Amino acid sequence: MSVETFVSVGNVLQPSAGTLLRRRIFGHTTFLIGAAIFAFILAVAAFAPWLAPHDAYAQDLSQRLVPPVWDDGGSWLHPLGTDQLGRDYLSRLIYGSRISLLVGFSVMIMSGIIGTTLGVVAGYFGGRVDLVINFIVTTRLAMPVILVALTVAALAGSSLENVILVLGLLLWDRFVVVTRSATLQIRALDYVSAAQSVGCSTSRIVFTEILPNVLNAIIIIGTIEMANGILLAAALSFLGLGVPPPLPDWGAMIADGKQYMFFNPWVITIPGVALFALVLAINLLGDGVRDLTAPENRN
Amino acid sequence: MLAYFIKRSIVALLVAITVSIISFMLLHVSGDLAQSLAGPSATASDIEQVRKAYGLDRPLAVQYVDWARKALRGDFGESFFLKQPVFPIIVQRLPVTMTLGVSALAIALVVSIPLGIMAAIRPNSWIDRLALTVSVFGQALPSFWFGLLLMLFFGVTLRWLPVSGTGGWEYYVMPAVTLSYYSIPAFMRLIRAGMMEVLASDYIRTARAKGLRTATVLFKHALRNAVIPLVAVAAVQLGFALGGSIVIEAVFSLHGVGYLGWESISRADFPVVQAIVLILACFYIVLTFLADMLNAVLDPRIRIG
Numbered sequence: 001m002s003v004e005t006f007v008s009v010g011n012v013l014q015p016s017a018g019t020l021l022r023r024r025i026f027g028h029t030t031f032l033i034g035a036a037i038f039a040f041i042l043a044v045a046a047f048a049p050w051l052a053p054h055d056a057y058a059q060d061l062s063q064r065l066v067p068p069v070w071d072d073g074g075s076w077l078h079p080l081g082t083d084q085l086g087r088d089y090l091s092r093l094i095y096g097s098r099i100s101l102l103v104g105f106s107v108m109i110m111s112g113i114i115g116t117t118l119g120v121v122a123g124y125f126g127g128r129v130d131l132v133i134n135f136i137v138t139t140r141l142a143m144p145v146i147l148v149a150l151t152v153a154a155l156a157g158s159s160l161e162n163v164i165l166v167l168g169l170l171l172w173d174r175f176v177v178v179t180r181s182a183t184l185q186i187r188a189l190d191y192v193s194a195a196q197s198v199g200c201s202t203s204r205i206v207f208t209e210i211l212p213n214v215l216n217a218i219i220i221i222g223t224i225e226m227a228n229g230i231l232l233a234a235a236l237s238f239l240g241l242g243v244p245p246p247l248p249d250w251g252a253m254i255a256d257g258k259q260y261m262f263f264n265p266w267v268i269t270i271p272g273v274a275l276f277a278l279v280l281a282i283n284l285l286g287d288g289v290r291d292l293t294a295p296e297n298r299n
Numbered sequence: 300m301l302a303y304f305i306k307r308s309i310v311a312l313l314v315a316i317t318v319s320i321i322s323f324m325l326l327h328v329s330g331d332l333a334q335s336l337a338g339p340s341a342t343a344s345d346i347e348q349v350r351k352a353y354g355l356d357r358p359l360a361v362q363y364v365d366w367a368r369k370a371l372r373g374d375f376g377e378s379f380f381l382k383q384p385v386f387p388i389i390v391q392r393l394p395v396t397m398t399l400g401v402s403a404l405a406i407a408l409v410v411s412i413p414l415g416i417m418a419a420i421r422p423n424s425w426i427d428r429l430a431l432t433v434s435v436f437g438q439a440l441p442s443f444w445f446g447l448l449l450m451l452f453f454g455v456t457l458r459w460l461p462v463s464g465t466g467g468w469e470y471y472v473m474p475a476v477t478l479s480y481y482s483i484p485a486f487m488r489l490i491r492a493g494m495m496e497v498l499a500s501d502y503i504r505t506a507r508a509k510g511l512r513t514a515t516v517l518f519k520h521a522l523r524n525a526v527i528p529l530v531a532v533a534a535v536q537l538g539f540a541l542g543g544s545i546v547i548e549a550v551f552s553l554h555g556v557g558y559l560g561w562e563s564i565s566r567a568d569f570p571v572v573q574a575i576v577l578i579l580a581c582f583y584i585v586l587t588f589l590a591d592m593l594n595a596v597l598d599p600r601i602r603i604g
Contacts, residue, residue, distance in 0.1 A: 030435075135310070139317045142580040142587075144542030147560050151572050152325060154564045155335060231441050235546050238443045239561060254444055265451055272444040280439035287435070 024292055031288025037281035045097040053079070054088035056095040056248050061086050068266055080270055083253070084260055089267075092248035093274055099249050100230050100278055103164055107229030108222045110168025115175020116218055120210060122176065123183025124202075130180075137176050145170050146235060153241040163242050167229050174221050182214040216293050223286030227279045234275055250275045303595055311588045315581055319370070322576040323363050326569050327355075335567050336379065366573075375574035380566050385574045389556060395465060396548070396555035400540045402471055403478035404533060411483045412526075415490025416517065419498060419525075427491075434484030442543075446477040446550040463552040474551045478544060482536045489532055493525030527597050534590035538583035 234251030
């Protein structure tokens with residue numbers, strides 16, 4: 001309020017905070033590109049049944065490895081061609097977006113909850129608690145992620161749920177490191193001591209004073225881990241122990257295409273481009289959020 | 300320094316023990332090992348027999364102590380599939396993975412140091428922007444896909460390099476480039492930030508004011524200080540690269556430890572898997588320990604504070 005009075009006294013019409021933020025968002029090209037690609041992929045995933053021209057699981061062995069429409073022998077019947085079992089590539093690509101997004105979001109939420117809890121607890125309580133949590137993080141970092149994930153998938157059976165579970169249980173380390181240091185900084189601020197002296201309970205301080213202020217950091221790490229989870233899940237599928245067939249996972253499509261790629265390079269380039277675009281969009285969104293929320297920290 | 304050394308070694312040792320317990324538990328908790336070993340067509344009595352034969356019917360703690368005591372002497376048991384002691388099999392594959400990891404690290408350093416310096420000298424110039432764009436794009440490339448694209452282009456279209464397999468140095472070029480690609484952005488940002496901070500400091504202004512040549516100021520005065528944080532990060536990245544080499548080794552059929560791990564997982568050869576997890580973890584622990592020590596030697600504030 002006082003800011004506005006001050007501004008009107010100066011007789012200058014200053015834009016409101018909301019307008020400024022909107023202006024910053026629309027002036028941030030890479031954030032907009034990321035948001036546009038991400039929104040497109042979200043829409044494709046949401047409307048997959050209406051967008052897919054064919055059944056993503058229907059095999060037609062007489063129509064195997066039909067090239068995409070821009071290659072010789074391609075046709076609009078299968079705009080992106082067909083795979084080694086004659087399944088329509090475009091339809092599989094469209095349904096595959098659902099799997100990648102599901103894996104990305106679930107891994108982000110799981111690892112976010114684990115990591116933020118550990119990080120805030122370590123930062124807030126400090127001392128011995130901090131030492132123990134630090135030790136847990138160091139131990140986790142020493143475990144080779146892909147090898148451990150592959151082993152668990154092999155023993156517990158490879159399924160979509162297991163891929164999500166194992167990655168969610170492995171990728172929380174960055175959340176801990178970042179929320180811990182953010183909590184340490186906030187804990188030293190006056191309003192936390194004020195809340196403590198007024199007699200607020202620990203949980204109230206954590207939920208109303210600390211968490212809202214580390215949310216920014218959580219969102220940025222969230223985008224990093226979402227991208228990371230999608231890439232790792234694709235790598236697991238590529239190694240044959242991720243999302244099981246016949247689900248149209250992009251990583252599995254690249255794995256299946258590997259033995260045909262020397263004569264039909266598009267079998268690996270098409271799902272690879274999709275994977276690349278999704279991860280790039282998420283990274284651009286994350287970088288954008290970081291720039292927009294802390295413009296003074298740029299460079 | 301000695302106190303710091305002792306403290307860090309105790310932590311490293313504790314981490315190693317914890318990792319060994321976790322890798323042991325993982326194998327015994329995520330599924331019924333006896334059933335995996337006996338195969339899908341095994342009857343209940345077959346499974347019981349396997350359980351007895353491998354000592355899987357004993358309490359977990361007893362099994363762990365037994366396994367850990369032998370592992371300390373380098374005895375990781377016998378491979379279910381190859382019917383040979385596990386440790387020599389892994390040692391035989393180690394040079395391949397080490398060559399891959401070290402050459403990837405070398406490529407990453409050779410590319411990122413000059414780029415980082417150039418970006419720091421002229422922030423927001425075209426080279427700075429180019430470096431930033433490449434790193435943003437690079438982080439979104441799935442490693443196995445990038446490897447396959449290299450394979451198609453340099454192996455099939457240009458025929459410059461062998462497509463895949465294990466052999467002389469030419470078999471390591473594409474895998475090492477693929478693996479290095481992921482460390483380059485991190486190194487570059489570190490060098491850029493470090494150089495920018497150092498270049499803004501007073502002693503650089505003094506060196507310039509003395510009339511020293513730009514090259515002397517940059518390389519003798521600035522780079523030496525900017526490179527300190529890189530030493531630690533490089534050691535940690537090497538540890539990650541060794542662990543992450545499994546995907547790249549699988550793509551290029553490079554028969555290193557990662558490839559062995561992948562093969563062993565798919566044929567349910569768990570003694571080998573367990574040993575590889577532990578050995579890779581120990582590499583990481585030793586490398587981070589060395590990085591801590593190096594940092595402490597280079598920067599006295601760490602060992603005192």
